[in-house]
Amino acid sequence: xxxxxxxxxxxxxxxxxxxxxxxxxxxxxxxxxxxxxxxxxxxxxxxxxxxxxxxxxxxxxxxxxxxxxxxxxxxxxxxxxxxxxxxxxxxxxxxxxxxxxxxxxxxxxxxxxxxxxxxxxxxxxxxxxxxxxxxxxxxxxxxxxxxxxxxxxxxxxxxxxxxxxxxxxxxxxxxxxxxxxxxxxxxxxxxxxxxxxxxxxxxxxxxxxxxxxxxxxxxxxxxxxxxxxxxxxxxxxxxxxxxxxxxxxxxxxxxxxxxxxxxxxxxxxxxxxxxxxxxxxxxxxxxxxxxxxxxxxxxxxxxxxxxxxxxxxxxxxxxxxxxxxxxxxxxxxxxxxxxxxxxxxxxxxxxxxxxxxxxxxxxxxxxxxxxxxxxxxxxxxxxxxxxxxxxxx
Amino acid sequence: xxxxxxxxxxxxxxxxxxxxxxxxxxxxxxxxxxxxxxxxxxxxxxxxxxxxxxxxxxxxxxxxxxxxxxxxxxxxxxxxxxxxxxxxxxxxxxxxxxxxxxxxxxxxxxxxxxxxxxxxxxxxxxxxxxxxxxxxxxxxxxxxxxxxxxxxxxxxxxxxxxxxxxxxxxxxxxxxxxxxxxxxxxxxxxxxxxxxxxxxxxxxxxxxxxxxxxxxxxxxxxxxxxxxxxxxxxxxxxxxxxxxxxxxxxxxxxxxxxxxxxxxxxxxxxxxxxxxxxxxxxxxxxxxxxxxxxxxxxxxxxxxxxxxxxxxxxxxxxxxxxxxxxxxxxxxxxxxxxxxxxxxxxxxxxxxxxxxxxxxxxxxxxxxxxxxxxxxxxxxxxxxxxxxxxxxx
Numbered sequence: 001x002x003x004x005x006x007x008x009x010x011x012x013x014x015x016x017x018x019x020x021x022x023x024x025x026x027x028x029x030x031x032x033x034x035x036x037x038x039x040x041x042x043x044x045x046x047x048x049x050x051x052x053x054x055x056x057x058x059x060x061x062x063x064x065x066x067x068x069x070x071x072x073x074x075x076x077x078x079x080x081x082x083x084x085x086x087x088x089x090x091x092x093x094x095x096x097x098x099x100x101x102x103x104x105x106x107x108x109x110x111x112x113x114x115x116x117x118x119x120x121x122x123x124x125x126x127x128x129x130x131x132x133x134x135x136x137x138x139x140x141x142x143x144x145x146x147x148x149x150x151x152x153x154x155x156x157x158x159x160x161x162x163x164x165x166x167x168x169x170x171x172x173x174x175x176x177x178x179x180x181x182x183x184x185x186x187x188x189x190x191x192x193x194x195x196x197x198x199x200x201x202x203x204x205x206x207x208x209x210x211x212x213x214x215x216x217x218x219x220x221x222x223x224x225x226x227x228x229x230x231x232x233x234x235x236x237x238x239x240x241x242x243x244x245x246x247x248x249x250x251x252x253x254x255x256x257x258x259x260x261x262x263x264x265x266x267x268x269x270x271x272x273x274x275x276x277x278x279x280x281x282x283x284x285x286x287x288x289x290x291x292x293x294x295x296x297x298x299x300x301x302x303x304x305x306x307x308x309x310x311x312x313x314x315x316x317x318x319x320x321x322x323x324x325x326x327x328x329x330x331x332x333x334x335x336x337x338x339x340x341x342x343x344x345x346x347x348x349x350x351x352x353x354x355x356x357x358x359x360x361x362x363x364x365x366x367x368x369x370x371x372x373x374x375x376x377x378x379x380x381x382x383x384x385x386x387x388x389x390x391x392x393x
Numbered sequence: 394x395x396x397x398x399x400x401x402x403x404x405x406x407x408x409x410x411x412x413x414x415x416x417x418x419x420x421x422x423x424x425x426x427x428x429x430x431x432x433x434x435x436x437x438x439x440x441x442x443x444x445x446x447x448x449x450x451x452x453x454x455x456x457x458x459x460x461x462x463x464x465x466x467x468x469x470x471x472x473x474x475x476x477x478x479x480x481x482x483x484x485x486x487x488x489x490x491x492x493x494x495x496x497x498x499x500x501x502x503x504x505x506x507x508x509x510x511x512x513x514x515x516x517x518x519x520x521x522x523x524x525x526x527x528x529x530x531x532x533x534x535x536x537x538x539x540x541x542x543x544x545x546x547x548x549x550x551x552x553x554x555x556x557x558x559x560x561x562x563x564x565x566x567x568x569x570x571x572x573x574x575x576x577x578x579x580x581x582x583x584x585x586x587x588x589x590x591x592x593x594x595x596x597x598x599x600x601x602x603x604x605x606x607x608x609x610x611x612x613x614x615x616x617x618x619x620x621x622x623x624x625x626x627x628x629x630x631x632x633x634x635x636x637x638x639x640x641x642x643x644x645x646x647x648x649x650x651x652x653x654x655x656x657x658x659x660x661x662x663x664x665x666x667x668x669x670x671x672x673x674x675x676x677x678x679x680x681x682x683x684x685x686x687x688x689x690x691x692x693x694x695x696x697x698x699x700x701x702x703x704x705x706x707x708x709x710x711x712x713x714x715x716x717x718x719x720x721x722x723x724x725x726x727x728x729x730x731x732x733x734x735x736x737x738x739x740x741x742x743x744x745x746x747x748x749x750x751x752x753x754x755x756x757x758x759x760x761x762x763x764x765x766x767x768x769x770x771x772x773x774x775x776x777x778x779x780x781x782x783x784x785x786x
Contacts, residue, residue, distance in 0.1 A: 016449055050469075056409055057473055058480035065479070068487050069472035072465035076443075079462035080450060086458070087451035094461050098491075099536060120536070143492060143513070 002167040003125070004029060007039040007135065007157035009173045012231035013077055014044035022231060023084050025172070026130060030090065035125045037164070039135045039157040040081060042073025063108035067137070067147045071097065074134035074153070081132050092130040095120060097137035097145070102156065104138035104146045111138060111146035113155065113218075116163035133160065151212025158215045162222035169224050171211060176230035177238035178203065178210050180392045181252045186385055188393050192238050192250050199250055199336055200226075200240045202370045206334040207255045216240065247339030249346055249391040254384050256377050257306040260330045260362055261287075263323040265298035272298055279319050280304075283311055289363050289374075298323075303330070303363075303374070330362060331380035334372040335387065341368050349390055359383060395560040396518070397422060400432040400528065400550035402566045405624035406470055407437035415624060416477050418565070419523060423483065428518045430557070432528045432550040433474060435466025456501035460530070460540045464490065467527035467546070474525050485523040488513060490530035490538070495549065497531035497539045504531060504539035506548060506611075509556040526553065544605025551608045555615035562612075562619050564604060569623035570631035571596065571603050573785045574645045579778055581786050585631050585643050592643055592729055593633045595763045599727040600648040609633065640732025642739055642784040647777050649770050650699040653723045653755055654680075656716040658691035665691055672712050673697075676704055682756050682767075691716075696723070696756075696767070723755060724773035727765040728780065734761050742783050752776060 006029060008022050030036045041047075050069050054061040061069075078094035085092035101117030124131045135153025140146050148155050154171055161169035175183075176191070178200070183189040195203070197220035204213035210228055219226050219240065229237035265272065280287050290302035304312055306329075316325055340346050350371060354361060363374040375383060399422060401415050423429045434440075443462050447454040454462075471487035478485035494510030517524045528546025533539050541548050547564055554562035568576075569584070571593070576582040588596070590613035597606035603621055612619050612633065622630035658665065673680050683695035697705055699722075709718055733739055743764060747754060755767040768776060 019450070054473065054476055057412070057477045061476040062479045065472045065475040065487055068489070069469060069476070072468050075465050075468070076462060079458045080447065082458040083447055083454040083462070084450045086455045094458055096461070096538075145489075 001033050001035060003035040003037070003164060004168040004170065005037045005039060005157050005161040005164075005166045007153060007169070007171045008041070008231060009153065010041040010044055010046070011174050012172060013040060013042075013081075018231070019081060019084055022172075023081065023088060025231065026081075026085065027088065027090060030130055036130045037121060037125070037160060037166070038081070038130060038132045039153055039160065040074060040077040040132065041135050041153040042070075043077050043080075046073040046076065064144060067108045067111075067145050070147050071134070071137040071145050074136050078132045078134045085130055085132075090130060091128050092132060093124050094132045094134070095124070096134045097156075098139035098143075100131075100133045100160075102133075102138035102159070104140055104148070106140045106142070106144075106146070108144075108146055110149040111140065112214075113138060113148065113159045116159060118160075118163050121160070121164065148214075151215065154212040154215035155218060158219045158222075158224050158226065161224045162218060166224070168227060169219075170227045170229055171215075172229050172231040173210065174231060175210060176233060176235045177228050178208065178240075178251060180250065181384060181388050182254070185381070186388060188388070190393060191235075193236075194239050194241065194243060195250060196243060196338055196369075197240060198369050199338055202334070202336045202367075203251055203253055206253045206332070206336065206370070206372070208251070208253050210238075211240070247343050248337050249335045249340065250337040252333065252335050252384055252388050252392070254334070254380055255332045256329070256380065258303050258330050258332060258374070259306055259309055260301060260303055260328040260374070261312070262301045262326040262328075263298070263320075264300075264325075265323055268296060268298045273300065276300070276320065279315060280312075283315060284308070285312055285315075301362075329377040330374050331377045332372050332374050333380060333384055333387065334370055335391065336370050338369055340371050341366060346391060347371065350387060353386055353390060354383070357383065357386070394426050394428060396428040396430070396557060397561040397563065398430045398432060398550050398554040398557075398559045400546060400562070400564045401434070401624060402546065403434040403437055403439070404567045405565060406433060406435075406474070411624070412474065412477055415565075416474065416481060418624065419478065420481065420483060423523055429523045430514060430518070430553060430559070431474070431523060431525045432546055432553065433467060433470040433525065434528050434546040435463075436470050436473075439466040439469070457537060460501045460504075460538050463540050464527070464530040464538050467529050471525045471527045478523055478525075483523055484521050485525060486517050487525045487527075488517070489527045490549075491532035491536075493524075493526045493553075495526075495531035495552070497533055497541070499533045499535070499537075499539070501537075501539055503542040504533065505607075506531060506541065506552045509552060511553075511556050514553070514557065541607070544608065547605040547608035548611060551611045551615075551617050551619065554617045555611060559617070562617050564608075564619055564621050565624040566603065566621070567624060568603060569626060569628045570621050571601065571633075571644060573643065574777060574781050575647070578774070579781055581781070583786060584628075586629075587632050587634065587636060588643060589636060589731055590633060591762050592731055595727070595729040595760070596644055596646055599646045599725070599729065599763070599765070601644070601646045603631075604633070640736050641730050642728045642733065643730040645726065645728050645777055645781050645785070647727070647773055648725045649722070649773065651696050651723050651725060651767070652699055652702055653694060653696055653721040653767070654705070655694040655719040655721075656691070656713070657693075657718075658716055661689060661691045666693065669693070669713065672708060673705075676708060677701070678705055678708075694755075722770040723767050724770045725765050725767050726773060726777055726780065727763055728784065729763050731762055733764050734759060739784060740764065743780060746779055746783060747776070750776065750779070 104111035287302035497504035680695035
């Protein structure tokens with residue numbers, strides 16, 4: 001008998017047809033004499049809906065109360081799934097975060113799991129129950145409800161798998177694994193069989209949506225083998241483990257939601273840079289890769305997220321109105337794979353390809369498992385496709 | 394400084410405009426230097442919506458899981474109200490049933506409050522918080538979520554008022570008090586200033602919707618003075634207390650959702666009555682006032698709720714198909730007031746009036762504070778109006 005954790009995301013639970021598919025997937029695992037713990041997110045767009053309702057009451061809703069509000073989404077999912085499994089004739093029991101003993105830090109809206117008291121989960125497993133746990137939520141030492149931030153249900157699943165020493169931790173979603181690049185855009189994208197924790201971390205941080213980075217950090221720390229798969233088929237997915245394989249590029253991901261900003265002013269004064277930096281940070285905008293290209297005039301460029309563009313333009317009209325500005329929509333293309341830093345072949349081929357295409361490069365970053373290039377958004381698809389062809393397929 | 398409990402029902406919380414009215418009502422009480430505890434129901438039709446969703450997954454959803462599901466409704470209300478009060482600049486904190494220390498029996502869907510540990514509520518009051526507690530829900534000794542059944546939020550409010558020895562317990566809804574009969578139907582209905590617990594209990598049991606009967610039972614037991622009022626105006630409502638006033642009819646209520654059933658069979662056999670009774674009870678139908686009018690043939694009549702009619706008709710087609718049946722939609726009119734049992738005048742006038750109108754009476758019941766008459770639904774409005782005219786206005 002094995003102990004397994006199955007995690008299902010919100011889009012896998014969006015309606016009753018999908019709930020039935022999920023229930024049958026759970027039953028398949030349970031019937032193979034497994035002890036089964038299921039972790040679920042809120043159904044479909046529930047969380048977004050609750051956030052919208054709260055914003056109608058307050059521009060910046062109290063964080064403690066937001067956690068009370070948002071945690072109802074997963075509570076609805078667990079009870080519905082338990083109702084369905086019981087109707088299908090199976091022993092099932094739902095547990096909220098606090099009932100499942102998930103203790104977190106006190107930081108509302110982005111709490112960290114500190115400790116799991118597995119007593120209740122283990123008792124219910126011994127009673128042959130399918131144990132359905134609300135993802136994304138826990139309880140702090142004041143007995144207040146906390147939530148783990150976006151993607152927190154992945155973290156719940158892996159943390160429970162670690163605490164209970166599960167044999168398998170499956171993360172199901174509407175894609176069946178991690179691909180060599182986005183299969184919705186590049187048809188020759190290949191599914192990756194195995195990835196190391198560090199490779200997966202780099203992919204998550206660069207925007208691959210299969211797994212949340214905090215969940216991968218916990219998996220790495222406690223050596224939890226993660227198996228990703230699709231809720232809607234039985235294809236073999238991607239396994240994330242601690243294996244170190246041969247040096248190669250595993251996947252190429254791209255983030256298009258970035259803007260390169262250039263600000264100019266006729267004279268240069270170091271205080272202006274301080275003022276700029278402070279104004280951005282105090283408005284929640286984090287400028288990355290900020291460089292100043294001149295000491296005679298002020299000629300500074302940096303990157304911001306597309307979602308911060310509105311706020312930034314307001315600042316330009318008010319506090320930062322002295323500057324002349326220019327905006328360029330850029331993309332960061334990241335090649336991820338173990339040993340890239342020391343792989344001359346990858347670096348050389350990438351630079352050659354960029355050179356042949358006469359591509360403007362705004363920034364290049366090279367790390368242990370990752371090579372990132374910033375270029376104009378409009379040429380980024382072509383570059384990604386050529387890099388994929390040259391280095392992967 | 395007084396400690397007060399304010400309870401708001403679902404229709405008072407149905408949208409953001411109403412939430413703002415409720416918030417301002419709460420603030421008025423808080424600004425008068427009161428310690429304020431607010432108990433809320435789920436918003437508008439939330440609970441009905443969740444029940445409908447559960448029924449789509451199972452004809453008879455598991456009761457433990459229904460309580461997990463339904464309790465999210467009040468959890469959404471408390472967090473939204475706290476978000477709004479904080480935005481308006483007031484200290485507020487939400488507490489779910491388990492956070493508020495509301496311990497109940499193990500009976501899911503109709504748990505009884507057994508004990509309230511007021512520690513957390515008192516701590517939050519000392520911190521000058523408006524404490525917003527989820528009505529209708531609690532926790533049992535297994536740390537499972539329970540709910541108190543329909544109208545349970547009234548019970549939560551009165552139980553907290555009793556436990557915390559509150560000076561006032563206000564129950565707000567969309568009507569401002571208890572009337573001498575339904576003011577939506579009989580325009581001359583008068584608001585009642587004061588009622589005793591026993592009178593209110595009889596009215597609640599007969600279907601008056603202002604207060605739930607279990608809440609009145611607790612109020613009576615712990616001598617909690619209840620003040621009813623409207624969320625949407627400042628009219629004086631009805632006070633429910635232990636005063637015993639002069640013998641008189643205070644209110645006349647009517648329940649139209651009843652069916653008189655008559656079943657016939659050519660021969661009589663006592664076993665048939667047993668079988669009938671057992672079949673009804675095991676299908677959740679409670680037959681009231683069952684009588685058999687013959688010993689040569691089987692000729693039995695009894696009353697069932699209109700909501701059980703569908704189930705009953707299915708039984709007639711299957712297990713009970715040997716019987717000939719007839720159905721009549723009937724109403725129970727109840728006159729409620731202290732001392733009715735010994736008030737010859739009330740009984741005489743009622744019977745005279747029924748006689749003058751040649752009304753079919755199916756049943757008369759006389760109790761300490763109540764006189765009930767069952768008659769055909771279609772004549773019941775006329776009779777109620779005449780009784781109100783004769784005995785109240």
